[in-house]
Amino acid sequence: xxxxxxxxxxxxxxxxxxxxxxxxxxxxxxxxxxxxxxxxxxxxxxxxxxxxxxxxxxxxxxxxxxxxxxxxxxxxxxxxxxxxxxxxxxxxxxxxxxxxxxxxxxxxxxxxxxxxxxxxxxxxxxxxxxxxxxxxxxxxxxxxxxxxxxxxxxxxxxxxxxxxxxxxxxxxxxxxxxxxxxxxxxxxxxxxxxxxxxxxxxxxxxxxxxxxxxxxxxxxxxxxxxxxxxxxxxxxxxxxxxxxxxxxxxxxxxxxxxxxxxxxxxxxxxxxxxxxx
Amino acid sequence: xxxxxxxxxxxxxxxxxxxxxxxxxxxxxxxxxxxxxxxxxxxxxxxxxxxxxxxxxxxxxxxxxxxxxxxxxxxxxxxxxxxxxxxxxxxxxxxxxxxxxxxxxxxxxxxxxxxxxxxxxxxxxxxxxxxxxxxxxxxxxxxxxxxxxxxxxxxxxxxxxxxxxxxxxxxxxxxxxxxxxxxxxxxxxxxxxxxxxxxxxxxxxxxxxxxxxxxxxxxxxxxxxxxxxxxxxxxxxxxxxxxxxxxxxxxxxxxxxxxxxxxxxxxxxxx
Numbered sequence: 001x002x003x004x005x006x007x008x009x010x011x012x013x014x015x016x017x018x019x020x021x022x023x024x025x026x027x028x029x030x031x032x033x034x035x036x037x038x039x040x041x042x043x044x045x046x047x048x049x050x051x052x053x054x055x056x057x058x059x060x061x062x063x064x065x066x067x068x069x070x071x072x073x074x075x076x077x078x079x080x081x082x083x084x085x086x087x088x089x090x091x092x093x094x095x096x097x098x099x100x101x102x103x104x105x106x107x108x109x110x111x112x113x114x115x116x117x118x119x120x121x122x123x124x125x126x127x128x129x130x131x132x133x134x135x136x137x138x139x140x141x142x143x144x145x146x147x148x149x150x151x152x153x154x155x156x157x158x159x160x161x162x163x164x165x166x167x168x169x170x171x172x173x174x175x176x177x178x179x180x181x182x183x184x185x186x187x188x189x190x191x192x193x194x195x196x197x198x199x200x201x202x203x204x205x206x207x208x209x210x211x212x213x214x215x216x217x218x219x220x221x222x223x224x225x226x227x228x229x230x231x232x233x234x235x236x237x238x239x240x241x242x243x244x245x246x247x248x249x250x251x252x253x254x255x256x257x258x259x260x261x262x263x264x265x266x267x268x269x270x271x272x273x274x275x276x277x
Numbered sequence: 278x279x280x281x282x283x284x285x286x287x288x289x290x291x292x293x294x295x296x297x298x299x300x301x302x303x304x305x306x307x308x309x310x311x312x313x314x315x316x317x318x319x320x321x322x323x324x325x326x327x328x329x330x331x332x333x334x335x336x337x338x339x340x341x342x343x344x345x346x347x348x349x350x351x352x353x354x355x356x357x358x359x360x361x362x363x364x365x366x367x368x369x370x371x372x373x374x375x376x377x378x379x380x381x382x383x384x385x386x387x388x389x390x391x392x393x394x395x396x397x398x399x400x401x402x403x404x405x406x407x408x409x410x411x412x413x414x415x416x417x418x419x420x421x422x423x424x425x426x427x428x429x430x431x432x433x434x435x436x437x438x439x440x441x442x443x444x445x446x447x448x449x450x451x452x453x454x455x456x457x458x459x460x461x462x463x464x465x466x467x468x469x470x471x472x473x474x475x476x477x478x479x480x481x482x483x484x485x486x487x488x489x490x491x492x493x494x495x496x497x498x499x500x501x502x503x504x505x506x507x508x509x510x511x512x513x514x515x516x517x518x519x520x521x522x523x524x525x526x527x528x529x530x531x532x533x534x535x536x537x538x539x540x541x542x543x544x545x546x547x548x
Contacts, residue, residue, distance in 0.1 A: 068424050091325065097426035108421035110413075122425045125327070170425075 019082060021046050021178055021210045022067065027076035029062055036062050038234045040076070046177075049204055049211045051221040054231035055256060063231065064182055064214045068102060069093055081178060098126050101171030105183040107163035109155035109170070115142070116151030119170045126174060141169040144206075145199060161192035165199065172203065179203070181213045185220045197223050218257060222246070230256060308508045311430065312500070315438050315507075318431035327428060333436035334443070341402040342444025346451065348401075349394055353452040356389050357381060357459025364460075365467055374468055378475060379482040381460035386487045390452030391445075392539055395498035398445055399531040403506040406437050407527035410510025411520040419511075429511075438503040445499035446492050453491065490546050497542065498535050505531040 022044035029037040036059050044050045054060040065071045066078060069085045078085050083096060109118045119138035123129055129137070135151075142148055145165040155163060164184060171179055184200065185193035197220050204211055215221050221228055222242050229239040232252050238245060245253060254260070322328040364377040410433055413419050422429045461475040509527040513519045 065420075068420075070420055070423060094325075094327075094426045097424060100424070102421070102424040104417045104421055106416055108417040110418055110421070111416075121427075125425060125427050 018046055020044060020079075021081060022050075022212065023077070023079040024063075024067070025077040025079075027063070027066060027078060028074045029059075029066060029071065029076075030074050031062075036234050037066070037073070040231070040234075040236050042229055042236065042239070044210060044212060046210050047204070047208055048226040049200070049213065049224050051225035051228045052212065052214045052231060053216065053218075053221050053228055053256070055216055058231045059234040060214050060216075060231045061182070062234075064180065064212075067212065068100075068180060069097075098122075098174055099176050100178040100180065101174065101176035102180045103164065103167045103171040103182065103184070105186060107155065107167040109163060109167055111155055113155075114151060115147065115153050115155060115158065115166050118155065118166065119151070119173050122170065122174050138169070138173055141173045142166070144172070144203070145169045159192075161188050161196065164188070164196060168196075168199065168203075172207065172209075175207065177210060179209050179211045181211065183215055183217075184213060185215065185217045193217070193220060196220075200224050232256065304508070307512075308504050311434065311508050311511070312438075312504050314430050315435050318428065318435045319439070322431055322435070327431050329431060329435040329439065333432070334439045337436045337440030338443050340405070341398060341440050342448055345398060345401055345444075345448060349397060349448050349452055350455045352393055352397060353385075353390060353455035354459035356393055357385060357456035357461070358463045360384060360389070360456075361460040361463035361467070365464065375470075377460070377464055377468075378478045381464070382457055382479045382482045383487055385456035385460065386453045386483060386491045388491075388539070388543070390456050391449045391491045391495040391498060392535070394448045394452045395445060395495065395502065395535045396532055398441070398448065398499075399502045399505075399535065400528055402441075403502040403531045404524045404528045406503070406506035407510040407513075407524045408520055409433075410507060411513030411523050414511065414513050415516055415520060430507075434503075434507045437507060438500070441499040441503040442496065445502070446495045449491055449495040450488075453488065493546070494539060494542050497538055501534045501538060502531045505534065 020043045022042060024040055024042040027037055027040040027042075028035065040059075040063060042050075042052075042063075052060050052063060062071070066073055067080065069080075069088075073086060076086075081096065081099060083092070085093065085096065088096065109115070110121070113121070116135065116138055119141055120134045123134045123137060127134075139148065139151060142151055145168050147162060147165055147169060150158070150162065150166070155166065158166060168181070171181075181200065184196045188196065200211060200213065201224055203209060213221070213224065225242055227239065227241055228245045230237050230245060230253050237252050238248055238250055240248070246257070248254065318327070318329055360381050361377060364380045365374045368374045368377055368380075410419070410429075413433075419429050422432055457476075457479050461472050461479070464470060465472045465475050506527050509523045509530070513523045515522075
């Protein structure tokens with residue numbers, strides 16, 4: 001592969017041919033006056049599955065909200081698909097959103113619509129396809145996530161795993177280049193969680209998407225990830241392949257891997273101050 | 278010692294007052310910005326490829342207006358009858374009971390119909406708006422809308438406001454008719470006047486201006502109900518309990534603002 005590319009462009013043989021899909025540099029974010037992300041750096045290459053891992057309160061969900069453009073950072077650069085989303089106008093952001101899909105933790109399916117209508121919604125808002133085509137496309141995507149035949153049900157009639165899969169179908173209905181998945185296995189039994197992991201891997205193979213998964217589940221992370229970024233207390237403490245993370249000698253990484261409680265004691269004063277604020 | 282405690286207490290009161298004022302101004306600014314944004318989507322939505330969908334407006338209008346027809350009818354009928362009873366009773370002392378027609382016609386169209394309708398809609402639909410948006414916020418559905426590229430103000434807020442603007446004045450007209458009818462039914466029995474004659478006299482007593490006064494108010498009330506409902510919905514924090522709190526707040530605030538606005542409008546429209 002790289003040989004043929006070198007031949008086709010002899011002037012720049014060593015140039016990095018691929019640009020990262022996501023590039024985060026020195027991201028700093030605050031909630032009120034509390035700093036929740038501290039100089040976070042992250043690079044996601046095309047076609048890879050990046051797992052952002054961390055305990056609860058580590059800042060991983062906040063990082064995701066920034067990547068999605070739902071929150072503006074205090075400082076830093078967030079480049080998604082080559083565009084700095086902290087500087088985009090509303091119209092440009094709207095265009096960019098067509099190329100990314102998001103599956104939320106609780107599914108976030110619209111309760112007033114059927115599963116089929118939920119999956120159709122992005123098509124309805126972004127395209128001018130006729131009703132029939134949209135229905136066929138949404139049915140295809142539901143088929144991909146093993147939910148064929150469920151399009152007329154309401155979200156409240158689905159099980160937890162099915163809600164997540166329906167939400168995934170909605171996220172990929174526009175054939176995005178980039179897919180975000182927040183906590184795929186939370187709240188699911190081990191079998192359903194394993195199925196969802198398989199589904200994520202299959203999606204990458206079939207649609208060649210770049211996938212960013214945010215999770216605290218080790219097992220799932222090790223199974224699907226190409227690379228893992230470990231976040232703790234708002235800082236990236238390491239970023240590397242599954243093996244590198246597994247064999248890391250960093251104490252905080254090991255704490256997370258071995259489910260060891262943090263040995264540092266909680267600063268009671270600080271805790272109280274946070275509570276009362 | 279006592280001087281110092283009084284001073285601290287006073288400072289506490291002043292501080293509290295200041296904090297509440299700042300929060301009030303902040304919130305008023307937020308609501309105003311939200312209102313402008315909603316209007317923006319009416320005008321610019323199509324150009325930005327994000328039109329306000331007509332079927333969404335109709336769905337809101339259905340919930341706000343059509344489903345409220347029975348209850349609005351009953352309440353306004355009852356208010357009409359009540360006015361007739363009180364009016365005849367009072368006017369009897371001057372031997373002018375036949376003038377009750379004018380009293381009912383004017384007070385129903387200018388005051389009671391818009392007020393009763395708006396309070397009812399605030400309780401029925403203002404609360405529902407807050408609860409719906411709040412629940413959607415808590416279940417990340419608002420975030421889901423935003424990442425799909427759908428502006429939640431355009432998709433949820435604009436149809437709600439438009440539905441309100443359509444239905445509150447319409448219900449007010451219905452309330453006018455039902456109120457006068459209620460008054461007519463009682464008066465015709467009490468004063469032995471045929472209903473047709475009563476209707477004739479009512480129409481003669483009414484001017485376009487009276488109806489217009491009621492309608493102008495109802496439009497203002499519609500904006501109040503919609504904006505208080507929407508803004509409280511978007512500001513929900515803290516799960517199911519938060520939704521409940523916001524819903525209560527939304528109803529209390531909109532009814533208070535409606536009554537206050539009514540007073541101010543009545544003053545300026547009748548000078």
